[in-house]
Amino acid sequence: MKRFTYSYRCIALLMGLAFLLFGWNNCLAQNERLVFTPHWIPQAQFAGYYVAQDQGFYQEEGLDVDIQHSTANIASLDLLKQGKADVVSTFMLDAIGQRASGVPLVNIGQLSQHSALLMVTKKKSGIDSPQKLHNKKLGIWSSGFEDVPLAFMQEHGIRMDLVRILQTVNLFLVDGVDALLVMYYNEYDQINNCGIDENELNTFFFSDYNLDIPEDGLYCLEDSLNSKGDAYAGFLKATLKGWEYANQHREYAIDLVIGEMNKAHLPNNRVHQRWMLEKVLEMMNPGEKKVKKGELLKTDFVRAMEVFEMAKGTQGHQTFEFEQFYKSPKGK
Amino acid sequence: MHGYIPLSYHIINMNRNRLSFKIIVRVLLFCFILGGSVFTIYYLFARETIERESRENAIHLAESAVYKIEEIISPAEMIPDNLAWIMETNALSQDSIYAFLEQLVRNNDAVFASAIAFEPHMFSKEQYAFAPYAYRSGEEIRSHDLWSPAYNYFIMDWYQIPALLKKPYWSEPYYDEGGGGVLMTTYSAPFYRNINNSRVLGGIITIDISLEFLTEIVNSVKIFDTGYAFLISGNGVYVTHPDASRIMNQTIFTYAKEIDEPRLREIGRDMISGKSKLSKVTLKELGDVWIYHTEIPSSKWSLGVVYPHREMYAGLRNLNIMIFLLSIVALTVLIIATVRIINKQIGPLTKFAHTARNIAGGNFDTELPAVGDNYEMMELHDSFRFMQEELSKYIADLKETTSAKEKIESELRIARGIQTDMIPHIFPPFPNLPEIGLYASLESAMEVGGDLYDFFPIGDDHLCFAIGDVSGKGVPASLFMAVTITLIRSMSEKNRSAAQIVQSVNKTLTINNESNMFVTLFVGILNLRTGELQYCNAGHNPPVWLNKDKEPQMFGNTKAIPVGIFEVFDYRDETVRLDPSDQIFLYTDGVTEAEDVNKNLFGEDALIHALAENREKSSKELTDRVKQSVKDFVNGHMQSDDITMMCITYWGENGNNEKK
Numbered sequence: 001m002k003r004f005t006y007s008y009r010c011i012a013l014l015m016g017l018a019f020l021l022f023g024w025n026n027c028l029a030q031n032e033r034l035v036f037t038p039h040w041i042p043q044a045q046f047a048g049y050y051v052a053q054d055q056g057f058y059q060e061e062g063l064d065v066d067i068q069h070s071t072a073n074i075a076s077l078d079l080l081k082q083g084k085a086d087v088v089s090t091f092m093l094d095a096i097g098q099r100a101s102g103v104p105l106v107n108i109g110q111l112s113q114h115s116a117l118l119m120v121t122k123k124k125s126g127i128d129s130p131q132k133l134h135n136k137k138l139g140i141w142s143s144g145f146e147d148v149p150l151a152f153m154q155e156h157g158i159r160m161d162l163v164r165i166l167q168t169v170n171l172f173l174v175d176g177v178d179a180l181l182v183m184y185y186n187e188y189d190q191i192n193n194c195g196i197d198e199n200e201l202n203t204f205f206f207s208d209y210n211l212d213i214p215e216d217g218l219y220c221l222e223d224s225l226n227s228k229g230d231a232y233a234g235f236l237k238a239t240l241k242g243w244e245y246a247n248q249h250r251e252y253a254i255d256l257v258i259g260e261m262n263k264a265h266l267p268n269n270r271v272h273q274r275w276m277l278e279k280v281l282e283m284m285n286p287g288e289k290k291v292k293k294g295e296l297l298k299t300d301f302v303r304a305m306e307v308f309e310m311a312k313g314t315q316g317h318q319t320f321e322f323e324q325f326y327k328s329p330k331g332k
Numbered sequence: 333m334h335g336y337i338p339l340s341y342h343i344i345n346m347n348r349n350r351l352s353f354k355i356i357v358r359v360l361l362f363c364f365i366l367g368g369s370v371f372t373i374y375y376l377f378a379r380e381t382i383e384r385e386s387r388e389n390a391i392h393l394a395e396s397a398v399y400k401i402e403e404i405i406s407p408a409e410m411i412p413d414n415l416a417w418i419m420e421t422n423a424l425s426q427d428s429i430y431a432f433l434e435q436l437v438r439n440n441d442a443v444f445a446s447a448i449a450f451e452p453h454m455f456s457k458e459q460y461a462f463a464p465y466a467y468r469s470g471e472e473i474r475s476h477d478l479w480s481p482a483y484n485y486f487i488m489d490w491y492q493i494p495a496l497l498k499k500p501y502w503s504e505p506y507y508d509e510g511g512g513g514v515l516m517t518t519y520s521a522p523f524y525r526n527i528n529n530s531r532v533l534g535g536i537i538t539i540d541i542s543l544e545f546l547t548e549i550v551n552s553v554k555i556f557d558t559g560y561a562f563l564i565s566g567n568g569v570y571v572t573h574p575d576a577s578r579i580m581n582q583t584i585f586t587y588a589k590e591i592d593e594p595r596l597r598e599i600g601r602d603m604i605s606g607k608s609k610l611s612k613v614t615l616k617e618l619g620d621v622w623i624y625h626t627e628i629p630s631s632k633w634s635l636g637v638v639y640p641h642r643e644m645y646a647g648l649r650n651l652n653i654m655i656f657l658l659s660i661v662a663l664t665v666l667i668i669a670t671v672r673i674i675n676k677q678i679g680p681l682t683k684f685a686h687t688a689r690n691i692a693g694g695n696f697d698t699e700l701p702a703v704g705d706n707y708e709m710m711e712l713h714d715s716f717r718f719m720q721e722e723l724s725k726y727i728a729d730l731k732e733t734t735s736a737k738e739k740i741e742s743e744l745r746i747a748r749g750i751q752t753d754m755i756p757h758i759f760p761p762f763p764n765l766p767e768i769g770l771y772a773s774l775e776s777a778m779e780v781g782g783d784l785y786d787f788f789p790i791g792d793d794h795l796c797f798a799i800g801d802v803s804g805k806g807v808p809a810s811l812f813m814a815v816t817i818t819l820i821r822s823m824s825e826k827n828r829s830a831a832q833i834v835q836s837v838n839k840t841l842t843i844n845n846e847s848n849m850f851v852t853l854f855v856g857i858l859n860l861r862t863g864e865l866q867y868c869n870a871g872h873n874p875p876v877w878l879n880k881d882k883e884p885q886m887f888g889n890t891k892a893i894p895v896g897i898f899e900v901f902d903y904r905d906e907t908v909r910l911d912p913s914d915q916i917f918l919y920t921d922g923v924t925e926a927e928d929v930n931k932n933l934f935g936e937d938a939l940i941h942a943l944a945e946n947r948e949k950s951s952k953e954l955t956d957r958v959k960q961s962v963k964d965f966v967n968g969h970m971q972s973d974d975i976t977m978m979c980i981t982y983w984g985e986n987g988n989n990e991k992k
Contacts, residue, residue: 175497176496265513271589271590
């Protein structure tokens with residue numbers, strides 16, 4: 001009996017020590033809260049974030065991430081500027097525009113390495129070359145994304161009437177415009193899902209016209225990065241892990257996407273979300289580009305600046321260097 | 333009385349070769365083929381009819397649903413048209429325009445909301461945008477201006493598309509956020525104004541309609557248990573569908589991809605292009621279905637009705653099962669009935685076969701099987717009866733005849749014995765006469781014959797012998813032979829010459845010869861001392877004279893007629909002298925006219941040849957050899973005439989060395 005009593009005491013002592021070493025430490029380390037705003041409504045374009053959240057990857061990095069979507073009317077960058085979001089995803093050219101106008105944001109991770117932007121025309125219109133696009137109506141979102149097409153027009157010496165649209169492809173379907181700017185992973189498939197066969201469309205992928213500008217990246221304000229470097233590093237790490245997991249478990253990732261869309265009362269279907277996930281994952285793959293996943297290639301930045309300047313001109317804009325724009329967060 | 337015999341027993345025990353089995357198998361096979369053909373034709377016809385009726389029904393259902401939908405939707409199209417002329421003037425103030433719109437919504441139950449959205453600065457130069465909007469909020473009608481920087485209606489489909497296309501536009505269905513999440517659609521029509529003598533776009537008038545009524549109409553279309561109607565928008569979006577998860581989420585094209593059914597995509601394309609068509613497709617949840625679709629003319633949406641094959645043909649399938657079961661029952665009944673009928677009808681055949689065997693076994697009184705009223709069986713029965721009677725009669729006659737024949741045969745056997753006893757048949761006949769070697773043989777073709785031979789000594793030194801052949805055969809000939817042989821003996825006692833003997837016999841036979849029978853006769857008297865042979869040949873075959881130093885020689889042909897024909901005939905003696913060891917061979921025409929199977933005659937040449945070969949043999953041996961030659965010649969062919977031979981060897985006065 002004495003022996004046993006001694007053993008119990010030892011265990012109790014060890015447990016007490018363990019609590020002091022780990023439990024106390026955990027109690028002290030409060031999770032860092034981050035509000036992340038993707039630049040569009042819930043869809044498979046953001047599957048990696050949902051997976052990282054659902055799998056607890058952010059938690060593992062000591063983060064308490066709150067994903068708050070933007071809408072067609074409110075851009076994610078506006079929320080960043082207003083301090084309502086700590087980190088946002090957005091189009092690189094839009095971010096460059098903001099930085100050029102003086103917003104002190106920095107790229108902390110480049111997820112998409114390629115351009116998914118293209119213009120489509122109906123084959124029956126006969127528009128099958130950039131020259132034939134001249135003086136035609138191009139449907140383009142009111143929320144931006146015009147830099148690349150504008151650069152394209154300049155490079156090909158054409159002009160097009162830009163017709164601003166909110167978000168649907170209906171105007172194109174009813175022949176209200178001759179061409180439509182679409183994302184390969186989204187609207188292109190939507191058109192297809194409205195009964196237009198792929199072989200009825202002519203496509204103008206900007207990546208085929210030396211305009212393979214990376215798109216979705218993660219941005220935060222420079223001050224925030226300086227103060228919460230660890231948190232951003234953890235966020236990036238967990239996000240990349242989430243995307244990798246989504247790549248390996250696509251149907252699971254789609255389940256999460258559908259769940260998010262249902263929560264937001266958005267129409268959805270797996271067929272389209274599956275397509276989107278597949279294409280977004282393709283965009284994240286560097287391919288021939290000599291860059292790691294999640295990092296920004298300097299030449300891509302340089303080309304993006306060229307495009308930006310081509311589209312906007314330089315008057316009234318601040319100029320900045322790659323190193324100022326891209327700051328990979330440094331964790332401990 | 334027969335007990336009940338189960339059908340299975342009949343069938344199992346039915347020999348495959350039995351007539352009944354063959355009839356049953358053929359009848360059933362024919363019934364089966366006939367039934368199968370009728371069923372196939374019926375099935376194809378029924379299927380075709382069901383398909384035609386389903387097609388017609390599908391068209392009817394779709395058209396009537398479309399009509400109901402149009403009834404509600406199309407008046408909505410008229411409101412903006414009527415409003416357009418009011419809006420062409422800038423007559424309404426801001427306040428009155430709200431009141432106007434509120435009144436409009438209030439007065440039209442089908443209208444959920446209505447707006448008049450103006451082009452920039454169109455309502456007033458000061459105001460950039462103005463879009464008065466009246467809508468239902470519970471029981472109330474409320475109104476406000478839609479425009480705000482956050483709600484830039486100029487880039488919204490409901491405004492932008494009709495404005496750009498300059499024609500009315502039915503929006504894709506949407507859930508109205510302000511209207512309690514009700515599924516809505518908006519009809520937008522442009523209106524124009526004349527500014528500086530040019531017609532410019534003034535703005536867009538909209539009518540919002542709840543699609544709840546539409547869901548009700550479409551859902552009320554019932555097709556069997558699982559068939560249904562559905563509605564898709566111009567983009568192929570499911571507006572109504574029994575599977576609520578598809579509404580607004582899926583287009584017919586995403587669903588086609590999901591179930592990997594390219595034909596559904598083609599149907600979708602036909603639907604959004606406004607075609608009315610019946611197509612076949614395979615759906616995951618229903619299997620093969622017919623889809624008939626037709627356009628809703630106003631909104632250019634498309635209504636589809638789904639006819640599941642499974643249910644379309646369910647009635648037919650049930651009917652088929654019923655027919656199949658009935659067929660089995662009918663076939664079973666048919667088999668039982670056929671087996672019974674056939675067995676009853678042709679069953680007597682087997683009994684007749686047994687009866688025939690019984691009759692053949694001699695049992696003529698066997699009772700014939702009972703037959704019903706079957707004509708053929710009655711005929712057979714009568715024939716059997718007739719055969720029985722005839723056979724009985726015939727057998728009775730046969731018995732009688734046989735016994736008579738047996739009696740005659742027995743008598744003939746006795747007669748033969750008597751006849752045999754009449755001719756000498758102990759050889760050597762004269763052991764005390766060393767001068768003579770003699771052997772004779774008579775083989776009758778029938779029980780009794782007409783041939784004869786005889787020999788006897790006359791005194792101490794003469795031997796009388798005779799051979800003859802009575803015309804005809806059988807009993808008459810044998811009686812004539814018996815008379816002849818008796819006469820020869822008796823006449824030889826009184827007469828000393830062969831001719832006299834023949835003459836006497838002739839005379840006696842001719843008298844009272846009513847039957848006109850005659851006999852060829854050769855009579856000889858041999859002087860044992862001198863070897864002188866006196867003979868008389870009355871129409872008989874000439875005997876052969878054998879001398880050891882000469883070729884066998886026939887006696888000359890006689891000119892005398894057989895005895896028994898003419899009473900007065902002068903028979904003459906002839907004389908020859910025999911040397912010691914000379915032989916005389918006498919025979920009847922049974923020898924020379926012995927026939928082989930090909931009707932060839934043995935003939936005189938063969939006889940001479942046989943005799944020449946054996947001339948130094950004893951009388952018996954010579955006779956036996958000739959007999960053997962004849963036997964060899966005929967080779968088993970039936971003997972048609974009596975065969976009689978006699979051989980006399982004259983050894984001379986001093987006797988002989990003949991042992992036998």
